[in-house]
Amino acid sequence: MTNNNHKSISGMPSLSLFRLSLYLRYVKALECKGVESVSSKELSHRFSISSALVRKDLGFLGSLGKRGVGYDIAVLKNGLISALGIDKHWNVALVGAGRLGTALVRYTRRAEGPFRIAAILDKYPQRMTKARDLDMEVLHIDSLPEAVQERDIKIGIISVPGSAAQDVADKLVAAGVGAILNFAPAYIEAPDGIFVHNVDFIVYLENLAHHINTNSDIAD
Amino acid sequence: MTNNNHKSISGMPSLSLFRLSLYLRYVKALECKGVESVSSKELSHRFSISSALVRKDLGFLGSLGKRGVGYDIAVLKNGLISALGIDKHWNVALVGAGRLGTALVRYTRRAEGPFRIAAILDKYPQRMTKARDLDMEVLHIDSLPEAVQERDIKIGIISVPGSAAQDVADKLVAAGVGAILNFAPAYIEAPDGIFVHNVDFIVYLENLAHHINTNSDIAD
Numbered sequence: 001m002t003n004n005n006h007k008s009i010s011g012m013p014s015l016s017l018f019r020l021s022l023y024l025r026y027v028k029a030l031e032c033k034g035v036e037s038v039s040s041k042e043l044s045h046r047f048s049i050s051s052a053l054v055r056k057d058l059g060f061l062g063s064l065g066k067r068g069v070g071y072d073i074a075v076l077k078n079g080l081i082s083a084l085g086i087d088k089h090w091n092v093a094l095v096g097a098g099r100l101g102t103a104l105v106r107y108t109r110r111a112e113g114p115f116r117i118a119a120i121l122d123k124y125p126q127r128m129t130k131a132r133d134l135d136m137e138v139l140h141i142d143s144l145p146e147a148v149q150e151r152d153i154k155i156g157i158i159s160v161p162g163s164a165a166q167d168v169a170d171k172l173v174a175a176g177v178g179a180i181l182n183f184a185p186a187y188i189e190a191p192d193g194i195f196v197h198n199v200d201f202i203v204y205l206e207n208l209a210h211h212i213n214t215n216s217d218i219a220d
Numbered sequence: 221m222t223n224n225n226h227k228s229i230s231g232m233p234s235l236s237l238f239r240l241s242l243y244l245r246y247v248k249a250l251e252c253k254g255v256e257s258v259s260s261k262e263l264s265h266r267f268s269i270s271s272a273l274v275r276k277d278l279g280f281l282g283s284l285g286k287r288g289v290g291y292d293i294a295v296l297k298n299g300l301i302s303a304l305g306i307d308k309h310w311n312v313a314l315v316g317a318g319r320l321g322t323a324l325v326r327y328t329r330r331a332e333g334p335f336r337i338a339a340i341l342d343k344y345p346q347r348m349t350k351a352r353d354l355d356m357e358v359l360h361i362d363s364l365p366e367a368v369q370e371r372d373i374k375i376g377i378i379s380v381p382g383s384a385a386q387d388v389a390d391k392l393v394a395a396g397v398g399a400i401l402n403f404a405p406a407y408i409e410a411p412d413g414i415f416v417h418n419v420d421f422i423v424y425l426e427n428l429a430h431h432i433n434t435n436s437d438i439a440d
Contacts, residue, residue: 017430021423025407084426085433092425100327103320104421111405111422114429155428179428181421185331187249195431197424201324201401202331203241204417205312206304208375208399209334210237211415213305 016057017084022047023057024080031073039070091118091153093177095168096160097128097138100183104159105134115155119147123164141171148175155179162186169196236277237304242267243277244300251293259290311338311373313397315388316380317348317358320403324379325354335375339367343384361391368395375399382406389416 026046030038040058044051058064061079064071081087092108094101097120105117117136122128125138139147147153156172158165158180165184172180179195182188190196246266250258260278264271278291281299301307312328314321317340325337337356342348345358359367367373376392378385378400385404392400399415402408410416 017427018423021420021426024426025420025423029407083430085430086426090425090429098323099319100323103318103323106319107405107421108425113422113425115422115425154432155425178432181424181428183421185327187245195428197428199421199424200241200245201327201403201419202333202335203238203245204401204419205310205328205333205335205375206241206244206306207237208401208415208417209310210303210305212310212374212398 016060019047019049019057020060020080020084023054024077024084027073027077027080031077035073037070037072038076042070086114089114089116090155091116091151092155092157093117093119093121093144093148093151093153093172094157094159095121095141095144095172096158096164096184097122097125098159101157101159102134104157104183105136118151118153119144121147123160141168144171145175148172148177153177155181158182158184158188160184236280239267239269239277240280240300240304243274244297244304247293247297247300251297255293257290257292258296262290306334309334309336310375311336311371312375312377313337313339313341313364313367313371313373313392314377314379315341315361315364315392316378316384316404317342317345318379321377321379322354324377324403325356338371338373339364341367343380361388364391365395368392368397373397375401378402378404378408380404 023043026043027038040051040054043054047054058071058076061083064075064079092115094105094117101120105120108115108117119139120134120136121139121141121144123141125140128138154177156177156179158168158172160168162185165182165186166188169180169182169188169190173190173194177194180188180190180197182196182198185200185202187198188196243263246263247258260271260274263274267274278296281303312335314325314337321340325340328335328337339359340354340356341359341361341364343361345360348358374397376397376399378388378392380388382405385402385406386408389400389402389408389410393410393414397414400408400410400417402416402418405420407418408416
């Protein structure tokens with residue numbers, strides 16, 4: 001789960017923004033199936049939220065829907081891509097080339113999205129045997145400032161042990177990234193203007209455990 | 221990010237529940253530092269939400285705070301643990317013993333929380349060389365029903381390729397798990413009553429990209 005060190009943008013609440021990403025995934029899946037349009041009601045059902053909220057979210061994209069017809073899939077996809085700012089490429093530095101880091105690099109590549117792992121760094125690059133088949137040199141962490149500058153890197157991913165996470169975050173900020181995605185099991189802090197997401201998947205497990213535990217019904 | 225196939229519990233909104241997990245992490249960190257109490261104002265500042273919302277969230281735990289003193293760390297920690305249903309152990313089956321799956325097993329073990337990886341399964345257990353140093357046999361996926369029953373498994377984690385995810389989800393449901401955490405890059409669906417989180421970290425990157433792109437200010 002996420003800790004918003006930042007808050008939001010252009011009047012769009014953070015949660016709307018996350019939903020835009022979820023809509024995009026779903027719209028892409030529909031496109032692959034040859035579906036040509038989707039209604040706010042279908043999106044509402046798919047994501048267990050109200051149609052009004054779907055229409056409000058998509059309202060941020062401008063006027064895309066036709067009454068009674070729903071949203072054209074291609075138009076909606078492009079609108080979402082543009083609204084999310086992913087109609088261009090983003091270079092990413094990943095720090096921590098262990099097992100999790102290596103898995104994240106592969107995952108990002110497979111996603112074939114706008115995010116490119118432009119540098120992989122580690123404190124002990126020569127030890128990183130797991131990263132050997134990534135077809136990319138693992139750089140020493142001290143090369144971070146040059147890498148960020150030369151490779152136009154805007155986002156840093158942290159996948160180091162918790163004890164090293166804040167130090168790596170400080171280095172990323174000093175090197176000039178604008179945003180950090182932290183997978184280390186430690187909260188990191190960054191100056192105002194640097195966007196940070198702390199991801200901790202144990203939080204998801206706790207959430208599921210609570211649901212099973214109470215095993216009760218549904219009221220958002 | 222998460223797709224709630226379910227919604228919520230006992231009148232507690234899903235987002236409150238996630239915040240309880242975040243508070244717990246923070247409270248544990250404070251405890252390690254020897255801090256003895258925390259105010260709703262401090263929590264509010266830490267998580268960029270209103271004090272009123274913090275008090276509302278913690279209100280679900282019953283009366284824990286003292287006026288002007290804040291919350292006692294030990295009392296708050298126990299209240300959070302109990303509210304989250306993690307004052308007991310939960311056995312988890314992980315399906316997909318590749319790089320990501322192996323990283324998730326290690327992460328879960330390091331977290332030393334209530335979640336125990338009680339079974340690791342794969343379609344090709346003998347190929348899973350990365351999982352060899354996990355000190356645990358990788359079972360064939362066909363053993364899932366027995367494993368779930370014999371090892372009292374309540375939660376399934378999916379870390380297989382996207383194309384196989386729904387099939388694995390169906391098998392987990394048939395075997396009797398109550399909740400699924402899906403890391404495969406594909407949405408999965410499950411019958412009513414089975415709680416599913418679809419996790420896709422590319423969504424976080426998209427969110428950060430949008431923030432950098434608009435680079436504007438803060439209004440939640």
